[in-house]
Amino acid sequence: MSKNNLQLDENGKLKHFLGIEGLNLPVLTEILDTAESFTSVTERTVKKVPILRGKTVANLFFEPSTRTRSTFELAAQRLSADVLTLNLNTSATSKGESLLDTIRNIEAMQIDMFVIRHQDSGSAHFFAQHVKPGVSVLNAGDGQHEHPTQAMLDMFTIRHFKKDFSQLRVAIIGDIAHSRVARSQIHALNILGAAEVRVIAPKTLLPVGIESLGVHLYNNLEQGLKDVDVVIMLRLQKERMRGALLPSEKEYFNLFGLTQERLNCANPDAIVMHPGPANRGVEIESSVMDGPQSVILQQVTFGIAVRMAVMSMTVGR
Amino acid sequence: MSKNNLQLDENGKLKHFLGIEGLNLPVLTEILDTAESFTSVTERTVKKVPILRGKTVANLFFEPSTRTRSTFELAAQRLSADVLTLNLNTSATSKGESLLDTIRNIEAMQIDMFVIRHQDSGSAHFFAQHVKPGVSVLNAGDGQHEHPTQAMLDMFTIRHFKKDFSQLRVAIIGDIAHSRVARSQIHALNILGAAEVRVIAPKTLLPVGIESLGVHLYNNLEQGLKDVDVVIMLRLQKERMRGALLPSEKEYFNLFGLTQERLNCANPDAIVMHPGPANRGVEIESSVMDGPQSVILQQVTFGIAVRMAVMSMTVGR
């Protein structure tokens, strides 16, 4: 079964949301348009709609995450769903239960949607392959594979500020090799028809075969930023420093840290994005993060609307 | 005060739900019938009824539990109650506060029901003895004493598949000595009038004096399963292996693991139950667990309806 078929039902509607790869332009556009309609909800005095009333969303977090978990909880609450949040690194699985038994058991509690974050690539697909018909699975980050809601909130942010993808040059900067976010972003930008997608990173942080996704590679930040409209920074996982991949935070900042001076190589109206949490002074200078071109906090806000959109499209079908 | 009086009010209605021992046939039947009415709720599009709206349920878990805690949370949410979940192995009690002070203080927050799981036998009774009139206590497992909602969801499952208890032979298999579930099940089966209750276990895992509950003992699995209609497996606590009680997981499986071949000793339409989480390949073979006679996942689903029933009967009186 292709990934495409797994995510879409017989009418081409979104059934699970596992990754951007394999989706098509109408579906991504529907996500963005539906999210648009929810931005007005989150600005109202009463930030709540009854779309998922009486539905149950189970947040299964096998990896700790304050921020992503919170946005999924809030999105579900604002759709009036009941929410069950389980931090599963400990209890159930420490009793030696398999992932499949965990799925089956929680599903038997009449869950309508699983939101899953897991350290293993492919785990969201595994869930989707094994849940009952009518239950939806939403990937909140699986290993180094995909993080599709993050990518879609990034796309929403880009569309909000730049309108038309077809004229845009987008640069993704940092630890591409270990980033599920970057993979999802590249797929989404390709589907939405961005004019050019660049990845900028030291050679040790570029995955083998990344060119096959149609991106242009740069190992020099200034050169890569030239004529760019959208600058997407990635979080540098400090764990990488301990291995042989990077010499030091300081040297990384010297070569690949986004300073205002370097940002000036991009188009003057370029926007700066970051999935958070950012390491100030490592991958990005504080003044850029807080500067006029940064739309990093808007990303967080739009993230709720995008998650509400995907939840209502899948569960609310 | 007898346990009976503690659980029932002057009209014989359920006030607390602490254990099956001391309850009577009308009360157990009312629980099963009320749960029956809630199974339709959990199958609706909007899985929610307003029965406990504006009531507060406090889940006090002194022992960690993902699964049981989740089903109580969902049951309370689907009755529209407000839910406060406290994992108390750490904070309050680590400040040296006594159990009684914890009860008094949380009760002063105008709680309508305590759901309590605690490693000490008798702790739920202790709660019930000390809460104010009008506050209900629900035992979610106390030490090696009782786990009455688990037993009632088991009874619900049996009634669902077998209708009439009076013709049934039921076998409970495994670590009877350390199982609060087994104790509650035996009491419930006796009250509901099961034709015969058998316990099957190695001698080291049988409690002294268990015959006084009217059960028949077997130390041989094949013999014990003969003519049985309902097979209830217990979870083997791996901690037991470390003591002198059991030689090894492998040897346990060789003697007491439920294989399809052994299951064939029971009646052909016998159902297989397990409170979960199961140790595949230790107390039960995977193919039996996933096979056509297994009703293990239905148990989980029925568990929500049974907990909704007990909550609405006690708090909603």
Added chain:
Amino acid sequence: MSKNNLQLDENGKLKHFLGIEGLNLPVLTEILDTAESFTSVTERTVKKVPILRGKTVANLFFEPSTRTRSTFELAAQRLSADVLTLNLNTSATSKGESLLDTIRNIEAMQIDMFVIRHQDSGSAHFFAQHVKPGVSVLNAGDGQHEHPTQAMLDMFTIRHFKKDFSQLRVAIIGDIAHSRVARSQIHALNILGAAEVRVIAPKTLLPVGIESLGVHLYNNLEQGLKDVDVVIMLRLQKERMRGALLPSEKEYFNLFGLTQERLNCANPDAIVMHPGPANRGVEIESSVMDGPQSVILQQVTFGIAVRMAVMSMTVGR
């Protein structure tokens, strides 16, 4: 910007609730009167009002707390708010994110109120200085600075039992030096016009310059209790024992523990209060804690109404 201005809007209405210092009699009276109206809500069958429906309250607890966190959660739920509770000692901040970035990011999730408990004095003010207009901050305890909702529930309790502050002698007993509760109480009693405020403690547990707050100092419990109408005990942090400040629990109890005999030095109708959790046999004798003059559990109940009052006054403006 004065603390007063930070907490009040241009119409003198409460915008944040950070500390008692700098507030005035009309505001404190409004809090008490509003809480009064909510006590009837918490006694109803349906303990819920729709005042904050569709609003989101984020509970940020950088210090662990079962009890205080629970009362804030319940207060928000009973006002029909959506609640997001984050225990932040671990995840986000362990990723090296600054407090300001945490504020900005959670605020971007369209939060209407932050409830914050933090080990650093001044952290609630820091939050209030940095949130967007329209977002309220409620101090649930910051370092050794203030714990204003605790003080207001104490004032509510005093007014409930004693009506008129102007005739009252109030004694605060124990570890004044390290108590954010005591500081808030002293400010509140001064503003509400208590006739006399005494602090009773060993010299090592009295902060330098406490007299400037207009309190009378006593190092002898019997003398300090003479003619007193309200006895407020503080929790003795056992950590203090490890330092040089106190010889032993036993000696502390011998000199400063509240026994019935000592309580008899106060007025016969004096009430005894404690913010909890109490160390029985250290700062207070069990029989006093459970005796007829103790109003300790009423404090907990009133605490919910007071927190509902402050939440509705600030967010619901």
